[in-house]
Amino acid sequence: MKQKIAGVILLLVILSLLIFFPLTAHLFGDKGHSVKIDKSDISVPFLEHEKAKAVFVYFGYVGCTTICVPTLNDFAPMYRRIQKHAPDIPFYFVNLNPTQPREWVEPFAKSFHPLFHGIYATKTEVEQLERDFNLAVTSDNEEMSHSSNLFLLVREHNHYVLKRIYITHPYPEQQIINDLEILKL
DSSP states (O other): OHHHHHHHHHHHHHHHHHHHHHHHGGGGGGGGTEEEEEEOOOOOGGGTTOOOSEEEEEEEOTTOTTTHHHHHHHHHHHHHHHHHHSTTOOEEEEEOOTTSOGGGHHHHHHTTOTTEEEEEOOHHHHHHHHHHHTOOEEEOSSOEEEOOOEEEEEEETTEEEEEEEEOSSSOOHHHHHHHHHHTTO
């Protein structure tokens, strides 16, 4: 019983943070929309064969109606506009729920944009991704709660380095374009 109460409290705290931070972003200007990072010690197994100069990565799960669907619906038209400035940046949707069938992931991602890639992650891979990307994920039997951040990784010396995390919704389109131009992508 105590574990269940602690779990509910943790879930409520995480959900309140997910609501609170986007609402306060305007107080910090553009700096409140993203976090600049230079993290190279991450493991991204699904990018082993990727050759693009940069990639976008989003973590969620198939059928997530409260976080993923609205976020991906908003990002898809923005992605089309971003592609005009940086046409070769792929987008990867990484499924954080390994109990779902593998064959659901790619169609789910492509339902938002035909160029989106869907990545199935095993339980071990999900655990590693949670550590490497500091993902906030909670789960009960039916639903998962997770952050809805967009990650920009840039290829450096044959591996990808995490450069920026976009943390507010809608994602700051002009800032993303500016970041891509600064990175000369």
